[in-house]
Amino acid sequence: MTAGVLVPEVPDGSARLARGRKGAPGEPMMTRALRAVLLGGAGGACIAVAGSPIELVALAFLGPALLMLAIDDREITPRVALLAGASCGFVCNAITTSWIVPLLEEYAAFPLVAGIAVGALMWIGQALPFAVAAWLAAPLIARGIAGWIALPITLTIAGSIAPMLFPWRLGVSQMPGVTFVQLAELGGPPLIDLALALGSCAAMHALRRRDARVAIVAALVIATPYAYGAWRIDAIQAQREAAPSLRVGVVQPNLGVREKHDPFLRDAHLRLHRDMTRELEAQGVELVLWPESSYPSYLPHDPGRDVRAIGRILTDGVRGPILFGALTEAPGRRYNSVIGLAREGRVTGIYDKVNLLAFGEYVPLWDFLPPLQRVVRRGFTHGVAEGVVPIAGARVGVLNCYEDLLVEHARLTAARGPSFLANFTNDAWFGDTSAPHLHHMLARLRAVETRRDLVRAVNTGISGLVLATGEDAGRTAPFVRTSFVAEVRLLDGAPTPWVRFGDLVTPALLGVYLAMALARRRGAPR
Known part of the structure; x- marks a missing residue:
């Protein structure tokens, strides 16, 4: 019998966690962070060009999916997720509110460099909802919640509670197409945000993992607003004609x-x-x-x-x-x-x-x-x-x-x-x-x-x-x-559910988020 060194077994999950803190073989943490930031920025660009005046509406569905790809990894830390979300929001707002620079040059006599610097500060502030959303989603993903579930919830919550000087939410990217946004009469902008983000992230997850059940969810989430919207547009047009x-x-x-x-x-x-x-x-x-x-x-x-x-x-x-x-x-x-x-x-x-x-x-x-x-x-x-x-x-x-x-x-x-x-x-x-x-x-x-x-x-x-x-x-x-x-x-019909009750979506999702966070924390091994 030969002498040897007894090496205790390490569970797979712990091994992954240990490797993640130091950087996985072949992919250092810095590389992973850079990839997350680039994916987030690409997602922000897709969201931005969906709105006016460019109106490539379909590209908005790629935005949340790319941000999910950036952070959908148990080894991604909240700090890296924060950077990815900030990159997403910064690029989105740098495109949609680029007018801040010529405005400062024209009316505040700012030189170009100063205008860009002040504009960058504004874009950083406007990026807050996306940064907070990714940061909130990362702990859930680390505890085993699927990214296609976690990120849409946090994107919707952050879009409602984070302050913005020039309000820009994910769902308004669909305004040029009109049909998808008819859900706003039920739950306002938060409901549109949730539908777009959930459909986008679920579709990306289904493609990556070849998951048929999630693909069905994605199809239903995307198709339902369009079906509802087509029906409601016809109904509202009829009401207008009679008014x-x-x-x-x-x-x-x-x-x-x-x-x-x-x-x-x-x-x-x-x-x-x-x-x-x-x-x-x-x-x-x-x-x-x-x-x-x-x-x-x-x-x-x-x-x-x-x-x-x-x-x-x-x-x-x-x-x-x-x-x-x-x-x-x-x-x-x-x-x-x-x-x-x-x-x-x-x-x-x-x-x-x-x-x-x-x-x-x-x-x-x-x-x-x-x-x-x-x-x-x-x-x-x-x-x-x-x-x-x-x-x-x-x-x-x-x-x-x-x-x-x-x-x-x-x-x-x-x-x-x-x-x-x-x-x-x-x-x-x-x-x-x-x-x-x-x-x-x-x-x-x-x-x-x-x-x-x-x-x-x-x-x-x-x-x-x-x-x-x-x-x-x-x-x-x-x-x-x-x-x-x-x-x-002159329309005098009953107030819409949104007008009557206000935002019920965000508080409900906040409750879901807290329940998931607490449940995973209690269920985590000591």
């Missing part, structure tokens, strides 16, 4: 940023709006919309008292009614408002913008920092609540500026029972970039969520009529002076 209509005229004056703020051109700008309004009224419109801050000087916050200002609108053959954007002021307060003006000169309602843009429209903490008060003005005051303005026999749900991007704000506005939604915006700051196209695409989802027609009156475009199905009935080109007539349907 009363209102002929709404929209003015797109196309005034540049510097031109718009030139005090010597205020009278000319007001005449331009009146001339375009008169032409629309000659076509038989029943209501005219002017964009955000289109009245060229401040009005009293109680504009009914300013007979002179009202007279400057309803003159030169302009009859009204008109719903227009204006900056208003009260003692010590300024507001970004939308005002309804009836034919007889009566103010029918006023809505003050609730969600102001930090630093652009107000200075955070101004009231609490006296030194700051000596340097800059406070800015605008927040409105107190979502608003519906009655005018021309309709109840108009007003979304001022970028409020048409804010899902919860639009939901609460729709809960007030508007006949249709109207957005009043000035996108001149973005220049001739992809931003106006992206803004319009994101806004279109509000029509699906609420099942109300949406009219957008945008100073430099894109303006248009979005049907309650999310389809464009007509839209203008950006940076042209034009006007159009929209045949809006």
Whole structure:
């Protein structure tokens, strides 16, 4: 009998874990991390080009699948998963919000290098939902939860809770195709995110592992939104045809940023709006919309008292009614408002913008920092609540500026029972970039969520009529002076499940995530 060294057996799982901490033979940890980052970035590019203005919609289904490939390995650490998710979100936002660089060059006088640096900081911040999603999924995958289940859950949760300056979610990539996003009336953007991510990741898993059962799941998850969407589009179109209509005229004056703020051109700008309004009224419109801050000087916050200002609108053959954007002021307060003006000169309602843009429209903490008060003005005051303005026999749900991007704000506005939604915006700051196209695409989802027609009156475009199905009935080109007539349907049906109940998907998925995490932790060997 020969002497030897007794070597204890190591279970397979432990051996894999031990190798993973040091790097698997032939593939060091650094190589694995680089591959994960590259796959994540490729996934982000696929998601980005699916949206406007490129609209390669099908590629979005490859995005979550590539991110899953990056992290679907028990040896991938949460730190590497975080980097892969950050790469995905960074590339996605660098493509979709590349307009931030020329905007900073044009209006903040940033040199190109500084513009890119600030833009990169914004893209890093915008990448947070994807980074958090991958980081949350990694521990579940390490404990044996399949990546095609873990990642869609965390992508949906992170997309709902992570803050973003310019809201960009996975599911809105399907907005150009319209059919898939009809689920938004049931569960809002979280439900679309979940359906897209789950179908994408399940399909990739089935292809890699030749798993027929998961392939069936993937097929059902992808097919169901399309089937539901096709049915609902037909049903909503029938409802619209049976509903009363209102002929709404929209003015797109196309005034540049510097031109718009030139005090010597205020009278000319007001005449331009009146001339375009008169032409629309000659076509038989029943209501005219002017964009955000289109009245060229401040009005009293109680504009009914300013007979002179009202007279400057309803003159030169302009009859009204008109719903227009204006900056208003009260003692010590300024507001970004939308005002309804009836034919007889009566103010029918006023809505003050609730969600102001930090630093652009107000200075955070101004009231609490006296030194700051000596340097800059406070800015605008927040409105107190979502608003519906009655005018021309309709109840108009007003979304001022970028409020048409804010899902919860639009939901609460729709809960007030508007006949249709109207957005009043000035996108001149973005220049001739992809931003106006992206803004319009994101806004279109509000029509699906609420099942109300949406009219957008945008100073430099894109303006248009979005049907309650999310389809464009007509839209203008950006940076042209034009006007159009929209045949809006006044829908008064019951609120959608999304409007009535809000986001039930995210809390449910958060519960599932915690249950899986705790169950795997309790079941793990000591």
